[in-house]
Amino acid sequence: MSQLVVGIDIGTTKVCTIVGEVREDDIYVVGVGIEPSRGMKKGVVTDIAALTTAISASAHKAERSSGFDIRRAFVSVAGNHTASLNSRGAVGLAGNRGVRSEDMDKAIDAARAIAIAHNREVLHVIPRSYAIDSQEHVRNPIGMHGFRLEVEVHIITVSSTCIANLEAGVQAAGIYPDRFILNPLAAGDAVLTDVEREMGVVVIDIGGGTTDLGIFIEGTVWHSSVIVVGGDMITNDITHWMHVPFDVAETVKIQHGHAVEKAVDPLETFLVQPFGEGMPTEVRRSDLAMVIEARIAEIFELVQTEIKRSGYDGLLRAGAVITGGGAQLPGIGEIASEVLGCPVRIAKPERLTGMADVLRAPAFSTSVGLLRLGLQMDSARELLMNGHGLPTARIGGLLTGFFRRLLPDDER
Numbered sequence: 001m002s003q004l005v006v007g008i009d010i011g012t013t014k015v016c017t018i019v020g021e022v023r024e025d026d027i028y029v030v031g032v033g034i035e036p037s038r039g040m041k042k043g044v045v046t047d048i049a050a051l052t053t054a055i056s057a058s059a060h061k062a063e064r065s066s067g068f069d070i071r072r073a074f075v076s077v078a079g080n081h082t083a084s085l086n087s088r089g090a091v092g093l094a095g096n097r098g099v100r101s102e103d104m105d106k107a108i109d110a111a112r113a114i115a116i117a118h119n120r121e122v123l124h125v126i127p128r129s130y131a132i133d134s135q136e137h138v139r140n141p142i143g144m145h146g147f148r149l150e151v152e153v154h155i156i157t158v159s160s161t162c163i164a165n166l167e168a169g170v171q172a173a174g175i176y177p178d179r180f181i182l183n184p185l186a187a188g189d190a191v192l193t194d195v196e197r198e199m200g201v202v203v204i205d206i207g208g209g210t211t212d213l214g215i216f217i218e219g220t221v222w223h224s225s226v227i228v229v230g231g232d233m234i235t236n237d238i239t240h241w242m243h244v245p246f247d248v249a250e251t252v253k254i255q256h257g258h259a260v261e262k263a264v265d266p267l268e269t270f271l272v273q274p275f276g277e278g279m280p281t282e283v284r285r286s287d288l289a290m291v292i293e294a295r296i297a298e299i300f301e302l303v304q305t306e307i308k309r310s311g312y313d314g315l316l317r318a319g320a321v322i323t324g325g326g327a328q329l330p331g332i333g334e335i336a337s338e339v340l341g342c343p344v345r346i347a348k349p350e351r352l353t354g355m356a357d358v359l360r361a362p363a364f365s366t367s368v369g370l371l372r373l374g375l376q377m378d379s380a381r382e383l384l385m386n387g388h389g390l391p392t393a394r395i396g397g398l399l400t401g402f403f404r405r406l407l408p409d410d411e412r
Contacts, residue, residue, distance in 0.1 A: 031066020
């Protein structure tokens with residue numbers, strides 16, 4: 001059954017509001033609103049009033065194009081205030097009976113009962129795998145017999161103050177945030193194939209202020225993190241090198257940038273107007289590429305360090321999938337493959353119809369992923385709230401049902 005949902009991707013560079021009808025085979029986009037972001041830096045709110053203005057402008061554009069009155073939305077979250085860890089929980093099965101959904105819920109409740117700092121809260125609790133007695137790596141334990149059910153979960157936490165400030169900015173725009181969703185989870189939902197998720201892959205979402213990572217293995221997320229370096233760092237390098245305003249440097253990066261110096265004709269030049277009243281300066285494009293290549297290589301070195309820190313670097317048989325606005329830079333895949341030492345694919349959202357032309361670019365992967373992922377998460381939350389009475393809609397909750405859709409049909 002199709003449903004009309006709204007997603008708001010709030011980044012350092014842009015705020016993108018999408019109104020779409022989530023269908024089984026595609027997402028039918030009925031409205032889009034894109035506005036330059038204000039009041040956000042590296043995934044953290046710096047000015048609530050400015051952020052509210054940007055969100056309102058983006059939402060109004062989406063309302064005008066769709067004719068839909070936006071009052072609720074799924075909202076993206078990033079920033080270095082996010083953290084993740086893995087935990088295990090267990091529950092006894094009376095009478096060696098088959099596992100029921102309530103047993104899975106209780107096991108996840110036990111895994112979720114971890115000690116976290118008073119200024120942090122749980123955003124998502126995502127089951128990785130189950131075990132029944134001595135049988136490990138069970139995907140779907142429903143109906144299986146045993147005496148003890150264990151679950152391993154991936155828990156994502158956020159700063160309570162950071163999420164409260166983001167929530168305040170959204171609500172001040174007259175929109176209730178149904179759910180906050182971590183960026184790499186949304187981006188992964190939009191661009192990864194089932195085979196990639198199964199074989200082991202890292203999705204790398206390069207935004208303006210942050211680079212978000214999600215490691216997917218055996219159909220679900222095993223590790224997530226946010227690195228506070230993004231495309232804006234490249235633009236800042238250009239401003240210092242060329243002595244130009246930030247917006248000029250951003251235009252130069254988009255129009256003339258390349259991530260591989262040797263791939264650029266050394267004789268190719270362009271003009272740029274630096275600060276001051278002098279004449280425009282002629283710049284060699286290969287020199288620009290040299291500046292960009294150094295920063296891109298550094299970003300992927302940080303990514304590689306984080307992948308190794310996770311301990312799953314040897315399990316990524318499908319390599320890396322790069323998306324986000326930074327993925328649009330020519331030559332970035334070549335540098336990524338060289339630094340990471342694995343296959344690399346540049347990805348953009350697929351299976352879009354309707355008013356979707358502007359969204360068929362890597363910069364909108366998180367924006368698109370919010371719709372289907374948020375809807376699936378909400379369905380899981382509603383089931384759990386019936387039995388557990390979870391206190392707030394903004395907490396991601398226990399997703400016992402959501403990631404089962406990643407299983408092969410014969411295992412669901």
